[in-house]
Amino acid sequence: MRVKKASLNVVVNFITFILGALPAFFVRKALLDSLGNDYLGLSSLYTSIIGVLSIVELGIGSAIIYSLYKPFAEGDKPRMLGYLQFYRRFYHIVGLIIFGLGLATIPFLRFFIQDEIQLLDAAMYFILFLINTLISYFFSYKLCMLTVAQDGYKISIAMTASKLIIAILHYLLLTIYPDFYLYLLIQIVINAVYFIFMNRYINKKYAWVQQLQDGVLEENEKKSLLKNIKALFFHKIGGVLVLGTDNLIISTTINLTVVGIYNSFMLVIGSIQGLISHAFSGITASVGNLLATGNEEDAYKVHQKLFFLNFWLASFATIFLYNTLSQFVSIWLGADQKLDALSLNIILINFYFFLMRASVERFKESGGIYYQDRYAPVYEALINLAASILLVNWIGLAGVFIGTLISNLAVIFWVKPKMVYTYIFKKKLRAYFLMYFKYLAIGLIPFFLTHIITNDIKEETSIYALVANGAINIILINGLYLLIFWRNKEFTYFKEMALTILRKVMYLSLRKKKTMSGN
Numbered sequence: 001m002r003v004k005k006a007s008l009n010v011v012v013n014f015i016t017f018i019l020g021a022l023p024a025f026f027v028r029k030a031l032l033d034s035l036g037n038d039y040l041g042l043s044s045l046y047t048s049i050i051g052v053l054s055i056v057e058l059g060i061g062s063a064i065i066y067s068l069y070k071p072f073a074e075g076d077k078p079r080m081l082g083y084l085q086f087y088r089r090f091y092h093i094v095g096l097i098i099f100g101l102g103l104a105t106i107p108f109l110r111f112f113i114q115d116e117i118q119l120l121d122a123a124m125y126f127i128l129f130l131i132n133t134l135i136s137y138f139f140s141y142k143l144c145m146l147t148v149a150q151d152g153y154k155i156s157i158a159m160t161a162s163k164l165i166i167a168i169l170h171y172l173l174l175t176i177y178p179d180f181y182l183y184l185l186i187q188i189v190i191n192a193v194y195f196i197f198m199n200r201y202i203n204k205k206y207a208w209v210q211q212l213q214d215g216v217l218e219e220n221e222k223k224s225l226l227k228n229i230k231a232l233f234f235h236k237i238g239g240v241l242v243l244g245t246d247n248l249i250i251s252t253t254i255n256l257t258v259v260g261i262y263n264s265f266m267l268v269i270g271s272i273q274g275l276i277s278h279a280f281s282g283i284t285a286s287v288g289n290l291l292a293t294g295n296e297e298d299a300y301k302v303h304q305k306l307f308f309l310n311f312w313l314a315s316f317a318t319i320f321l322y323n324t325l326s327q328f329v330s331i332w333l334g335a336d337q338k339l340d341a342l343s344l345n346i347i348l349i350n351f352y353f354f355l356m357r358a359s360v361e362r363f364k365e366s367g368g369i370y371y372q373d374r375y376a377p378v379y380e381a382l383i384n385l386a387a388s389i390l391l392v393n394w395i396g397l398a399g400v401f402i403g404t405l406i407s408n409l410a411v412i413f414w415v416k417p418k419m420v421y422t423y424i425f426k427k428k429l430r431a432y433f434l435m436y437f438k439y440l441a442i443g444l445i446p447f448f449l450t451h452i453i454t455n456d457i458k459e460e461t462s463i464y465a466l467v468a469n470g471a472i473n474i475i476l477i478n479g480l481y482l483l484i485f486w487r488n489k490e491f492t493y494f495k496e497m498a499l500t501i502l503r504k505v506m507y508l509s510l511r512k513k514k515t516m517s518g519n
Contacts, residue, residue: 012153014275016160021271023167025332028267030171032260032333034178038117041256044247044263045112046129049105051244053098054133055237067225068148077208080145082217084209086225087141095137102130112251121180128184132191139195142202142209155198162194227371238377242384242407246400253392261337262397265344268325269351272317276355299363300425306359307435308490312481314355315443320473322348322447323454327469330461339397346401353408356436363420372423376415383407442484446477 032040064087071079106123113122146154169186173179203210217225250259322345326338339347384407391399417432450473457469485491 012156016153016156017271017275020160020163021274023164023171024267024271027167027170027174028264029333030174031183032264032337034174035180037257037260039180040260040263041247041251041258042113042117042122042125044259044266045251045256046126048244048247049112049126050098050102050129050133052240052248053101053105055233055240064225065144065147067221068144072148079217079221081209081211082221083225084141084145086217086222087144091137091141095134098137099130099134102126102133112248112256114251114255117256125180125184128181128188132184132188135188135192135195139192139199142199145202145206145209154201158194158198158201162190166190230371230374234374234376234378238379238381238412241381242377242404245385245388246404249388249392249400250397253389254397258397261339262343264329264333264337265325265339265347268328269321269347272321273351273355276313276317277358296424296426300427303359303363303420303425304435305490305493306362308439308485308488309494310356310358311439311443312485314352314358315439315446316477316481317355318348318352319443319447319450319477320470321351323450323458323473324466324469327458327461327466331463331466335461343398343401346398346405350401350404350408353405353413357412357416360417360420360432363424364416367420367424369419369423373415373419376411380407380411383410442481445484446480449480450476 028040031043064083067083068080070076071083106126109122109126110119113119143155166187169190170183173182173186247259247263250262325348326341326344329337384403386403387406388400388403391402393399395402414429414433418429421427421429421432453476454469454472457465457472
């Protein structure tokens with residue numbers, strides 16, 4: 001059942017993420033053509049500011065989900081209700097605090113916008129962003145029940161449906177009557193409908209969740225939860241200051257136009273990153289279940305398989321984007337929307353390092369390892385901010401991303417795997433880095449080959465050249481990996497799994513045909 005639900009979550013997460021991400025490309029093009037680059041930059045800037053304000057959330061969502069695995073498996077409703085009651089109360093308070101801090105931030109927006117947009121309009125837009133955020137904090141706490149039940153795919157389906165509706169309405173608005181106020185109001189209304197629908201569904205599926213007054217938490221459970229929340233606060237600070245401050249630094253040191261261009265590239269990179277991350281997040285609950293019922297050797301074998309799959313996807317995506325991304329953006333938005341080569345290359349190196357943490361992060365999150373490395377994200381954030389601010393003034397835009405790379409290599413690159421290998425697998429970190437650099441060396445083979453072969457074709461700005469470039473990358477990278485890994489035990493595992501699924505599909509298809517012919 002664990003494998004079946006994990007597979008279902010992975011497949012649905014893949015499909016729904018693609019369906020939800022694709023319309024964003026059309027909407028971004030329409031927004032650029034109708035309202036201009038400054039509004040693209042403004043939207044990204046406000047998302048980053050609210051991300052920084054969300055530090056007060058403290059990462060309680062992850063702590064609650066981890067705490068719910070055991071009582072859910074045991075069918076202990078009073079304890080589950082106790083955690084949900086705590087979650088609701090905390091999220092309501094957090095939502096109001098973020099809204100208040102957001103209002104207090106409005107007088108300082110002028111430092112980021114630099115007269116590129118009227119300040120009164122900028123303030124009103126920001127208030128609408130805050131309202132949208134407040135809605136999510138007031139109505140999202142029950143959704144964790146579906147995650148713990150390994151039914152996260154249901155959240156994905158509903159969220160994708162809401163994203164599609166928003167995208168269609170946004171596109172129609174921007175092509176018929178471009179107005180940023182209406183653009184934001186559409187998002188608020190559809191998101192509110194999404195949360196109302198999901199809450200009603202959960203109330204129907206788990207009717208007992210409405211009886212929060214019956215919740216019971218022991219004192220030791222509260223202490224354990226608060227301990228994890230305190231540790232997660234440091235992780236939250238690190239994550240926000242490393243990943244959420246790039247737009248703030250760029251807008252204050254350069255301008256909103258560059259923020260808009262950078263975020264057009266990040267829409268593509270983020271979509272692929274999100275696609276892979278969503279696939280791996282679909283197995284988080286299953287890994288949590290494995291850690292609760294299995295042993296460290298079984299867990300390590302699963303990690304090896306996931307790390308192999310992780311490498312294949314991460315290296316393929318990085319090499320593919322290196323060879324095609326600038327060409328794609330030139331065709332999609334225009335040659336004037338391109339980033340310089342150094343900035344893009346550093347962004348893609350950070351992209352690869354981020355994706356390669358997926359397997360380790362799934363085990364770390366599922367194992368509830370938050371307290372042991374609680375200060376690491378703070379050190380990472382301080383190094384990132386100092387290096388980014390210093391380097392952006394020295395070498396320009398690329399300095400922001402070099403700062404992120406330096407902080408990653410200095411801290412998170414080795415700390416996260418050390419926590420997992422020490423506390424879950426009971427193994428030395430040397431085993432991780434041997435596996436890591438072995439795969440990295442293999443990944444350099446298709447990287448150099450595709451770079452040489454596609455060097456001329458990727459300079460052409462035509463759809464045909466882009467399709468040919470993409471096809472060469474897909475065939476060459478995956479063809480080389482098939483040759484290299486054909487007898488690899490991890491590849492054999494996934495190959496046999498794929499063949500089993502294919503046989504089942506063929507069997508069911510033939511059975512359906514026989515049934516229909518018999519009737």
